[in-house]
Amino acid sequence: MSARTVIGILELVGLYVFATSGALMAIHKRFDLVGIVVLAMLTALGGGILRDLIIGDTPPAAFTNVNYLVIPLVAAVVTFFVHPVVQRLTFTVLVFDAAGLGLFCVTGTLKALEFHLGSLQAVLLGITTAVGGGVLRDITARETPALVQVDTDLYSIPAAAGAIVVAAAHHTDLAMPVVATAAAVLVFLFRIVAMLRHWTAPRAWERNGRNLAS
Numbered sequence: 001m002s003a004r005t006v007i008g009i010l011e012l013v014g015l016y017v018f019a020t021s022g023a024l025m026a027i028h029k030r031f032d033l034v035g036i037v038v039l040a041m042l043t044a045l046g047g048g049i050l051r052d053l054i055i056g057d058t059p060p061a062a063f064t065n066v067n068y069l070v071i072p073l074v075a076a077v078v079t080f081f082v083h084p085v086v087q088r089l090t091f092t093v094l095v096f097d098a099a100g101l102g103l104f105c106v107t108g109t110l111k112a113l114e115f116h117l118g119s120l121q122a123v124l125l126g127i128t129t130a131v132g133g134g135v136l137r138d139i140t141a142r143e144t145p146a147l148v149q150v151d152t153d154l155y156s157i158p159a160a161a162g163a164i165v166v167a168a169a170h171h172t173d174l175a176m177p178v179v180a181t182a183a184a185v186l187v188f189l190f191r192i193v194a195m196l197r198h199w200t201a202p203r204a205w206e207r208n209g210r211n212l213a214s
Contacts, residue, residue, distance in 0.1 A: 010110075011048070011061075015044045015045075016044075016075045017099040017100045018097070019040040019044035019072035019073075019075035019079075020096045021137070022039040022043030022044065022137045023037075023040040023080065024093040025093050025137060033080060037076045037077075040072050041073070041076070042133060043072075043137040044075070045062045045072065046132045046133035046136040046137075047131065048104070048107075048129060050128060054128070055111070098195070100134075102158075102187030102191070105126045105127060105130035105163045105184075106180045106187075108127070108129025108163070109126030109166040109167055110180060113166075122163070122167050122170075123167050131147050131159060135147055151200050152200065154191065157201060158186075158190035158191040161187060163183075165183040165186065166180060
């Protein structure tokens with residue numbers, strides 16, 4: 001199975017789970033059907049569009065492949081009708097977001113490598129692909145993006161871990177489909193454990209209990 005085929009399959013799955021994440025947040029915010037579709041589309045397509053513009057793959061895949069538009073739309077409609085009415089809807093959103101995070105950091109890194117970017121640049125682009133849609137979703141829903149929230153559970157760091165695994169494996173003889181799948185699962189589990197255990201990134205160094213910037 002070629003790298004392009006792996007990218008295609010993972011991106012379609014990622015589109016669905018990220019769109020579901022956006023739709024669930026819209027429902028949680030009591031948006032109407034139009035708002036649900038818009039938020040689903042932004043979440044699913046935002047990071048990929050940004051990635052394609054950066055590497056010069058234009059028009060972005062979202063505008064050349066009808067599946068990239070149909071899948072988020074289907075996810076939004078399905079979620080509109082069958083979303084479970086549960087009290088912990090917020091955690092459900094985060095679970096789908098974690099799945100999308102894992103899938104998209106892998107596809108973003110793979111596509112960057114396919115366009116002959118260096119390993120560091122590929123990792124950065126993988127992270128951008130993973131978090132871009134979520135940032136647009138949060139801003140549109142009038143939420144502080146999870147990426148920059150104070151004391152937020154680890155978000156971009158799991159994506160970075162998955163991107164690094166993919167970029168490192170690119171220079172070996174390992175089977176890329178296996179590596180890509182394993183990296184996506186790693187990111188998903190890393191993010192879920194971080195949420196459950198409330199792992200956060202370190203803050204600015206303090207001395208004697210006082211912030212040096214104060």
